Amino acid sequence: MAEGSFAVIQNQLSCQICLDLLKDPVTIPCGHSYCMSCIAGCWNTGGQDQAYSCPQCRHTFDSMPHLGRNTILAEMVEKLKLAEDPPAVPEEPSVDICYAGPDDVSCDFCIGKKQKATKSCLACLASFCDSHLQPHFEVPRLKKHKLVAATRQLEEQICAPHDKLLEVFCCTEQMLICMQCAMDGHKGHDIVAVAVERAEKQKEFGKTQEVYQQRIQEREKELQVLKEAMETLKHSAQVAVEESERMFSLLILSIERRRSEVKELIRAQESTEVGLAERLLEQLEKEIAELRKRDAELAKLSETEDHVSFLQSFQALHATAGPENIPFIPVHQSKPLEDMKKTISYLQEKIDNFCQEEIGKLSGIATYVQLIAEPRTSDEFLQNCSNFTMDLNTANNCLCLSEGCKEASNTIKVQCYPNHPDRFLHPAQVLCKEGITGRCYWEVEWSGESGVGLAVAYKSISRKGSGKESKFGSTHQSWSLRCSPSKYSFKHSHDKIEIPVPVSSSARIGVYVDYRAGTLAYFSVSDTMSLLHRVQTRFTEPLYPGFLIGINSKVKFYQKSIILHPIASLPNCE
Structure with a gap:
């Protein structure tokens, strides 16, 4: 019955044009309702002279009716949608089970795979997960037990000989004992409750903590000084590198300048010697040409049959054919060049030795720089x-x-x-x-x-x-x-x-x-x-x-x- 009523309401709230639930419902003067976009699209398809009529009852209107949104129908449509698709009910969050890992304290009461313990009981001498811990919050007798954060050290709070809790302190022998120890081996000693001894030790705790804090401050100062020293060393090293680069650049520039000077000296000497040699060459070539000319004249004279002319010419040629001192300019290029090569080689050796010696000194200084343990007392x-x-x-x-x-x-x-x-x-x-x-x-x-x-x-x-x-x-x-x-x-x-x-x-x-x-x-x-x-x-x-x-x-x-x-x-x- 309910399903039939729901279907009738859904049909009444549907648009007869798109056959879907009304969207932005509008009601025209004849009483029928449509989607605003559907009826507007239907009426806008014709020309200017078209008649505006209801798609259901065919009632005709002289002009296009005003399309106003029907808010009541819109609310009914929204409620129908919610009834048709109710919101999903959120599921109850599941309780996360936290199992104990290798480094965790496990629950002593879990069977099988043990859960992680959250508390340890100093009276029960056992550790509990959240579920097994509940009785300590509900049972009146268990509520009196002392609970601490889960710890593995429960066994250390048990007296080994008597298997009882260490709950008193022997001031005479400065050790934790159980009640059985107090009645046996420590009878007559100064015995106090652990809480009393804790209060006494708490008085010394402040002084001890103050000493540690002072030591921390001292070490932090030393750490800061060491960091500053490291920064100083780095800065000094960087400055030294930059200075050495600058000095070596100047040294290289000086050597380059000297190299240019030596090169110019060699070229100047070459120019002088070559000039002398060229003048000597020119003189020798002229002398050879003159001698060849006279040799040709002698050959020609030997063929003449005129005895008088022969004797006259021969006398003239013979007079100039004697030995003549030819100027000679010696060329000694090898000696100056060898001397210069020796000088440059010597200079190179001196520079290498000097650099090696000075760098050795720097290496010695660098080797000395080390962190030496300072005395403490x-x-x-x-x-x-x-x-x-x-x-x-x-x-x-x-x-x-x-x-x-x-x-x-x-x-x-x-x-x-x-x-x-x-x-x-x-x-x-x-x-x-x-x-x-x-x-x-x-x-x-x-x-x-x-x-x-x-x-x-x-x-x-x-x-x-x-x-x-x-x-x-x-x-x-x-x-x-x-x-x-x-x-x-x-x-x-x-x-x-x-x-x-x-x-x-x-x-x-x-x-x-x-x-x-x-x-x-x-x-x-x-x-x-x-x-x-x-x-x-x-x-x-x-x-x-x-x-x-x-x-x-x-x-x-x-x-x-x-x-x-x-x-x-x-x-x-x-």
Whole structure:
């Protein structure tokens, strides 16, 4: 019955022209409905004088009726379409079953192919997938169990001798034990719950984490410095390649110029010698022609029968037939050319030998460039001791040197030092006698509210200038770490870098220099060494340790310092 009613409605809502469901239905004045495009196409096929009639009832209209869309019929057609083709009901999504892989923790309760475990129970000592875990959320007794992320380490939480959970901690022997162990082998020991011991260890955790974070920062600094060193090496190599290309181009240009000059000399000599030879050739050819002419006259004279004429002509010919000195210009081309060839060959040999010798030096330098493992602890740095001594001839008049020139203090009191060209006139600072051209490390201790500057400097630094002209860290010839109780900073020329004050507040500072590698590093030294600052640069002169000392402050060498693998020993300053 329902199907019959549906067919009747579908027939009523169909266009009698295209026999399909109405599209944009319009109703004409006689009451019949059609698709707008169908009725318009039907009426537009005739001429201007055609009659407009209904295709069903044949009712005729004087003019073409207005075709307005019947919205009610349009809605009914849409509802009929939905009833005829109902939208597909989306299927319930299937539950994905995640099976355990080789690296996953598997469920201990799955039979056959095991699913991946999501939780482990510390009370059940088993791991569960999502489906087998449900009782722990529903059963009241199981809800009290401690659940953790799935782990393979459950067996490690079991006491091997007693097959029980490790749930207490023996402070006496510093180990996890079960309750049976506490009553047997650990009777009388200081036993606490694991949660209590965890809380105690948690207090130390922050300090340990702080140490690791500090080490991470140090290693990251070292990594950054190493990257900068690599970039510096690459840049230096590129500059060296470009410079060598330029120099070789100039050398080739010079050789080409000399080659042209030699070629011109050879051609000039050739032109001179050939000119002389050509003139000699011309002279000889004329002489030969003259001799042939006289020879012909003699032949002709021998045939004459006039004795008087013969005697007269013969006398004249015989007078000019005597030997004549013919000018001769010797041609010696081989000797100059041989000498020139020898000279060029000698020059080539000298150039080859010079290039080979110089390239050999460069190869030696390149072979030396290597990454040398730096010492990590103060003991490693100080395993072989060598002393540094402050140079009294460089000390400013406000500085008092003591302890065999191992200590310097700024007492404001002017010292009666003799005049010396190496003495610093204005900054209260002093240089050491010993220069550095290798790997070197030393430690100093400082004190005083005004602080100190721990520097390395070239010997060429100004001594007479006022202020920044000769102050350590303010010039291109020096590098300085400024230390005070409240502030640390590093200075070189116009660059200044603020440095966090060390946590240990140690007044002992270690200074490390690798001259060839261009490395300068400062360390805060206590029970451990922590990096304060590191510089990667290129040193062009020997370095000398130096100290800038504030008012009522002092600095002294700690124990002894070590010089590692110096390139060359430098004489002490007078």
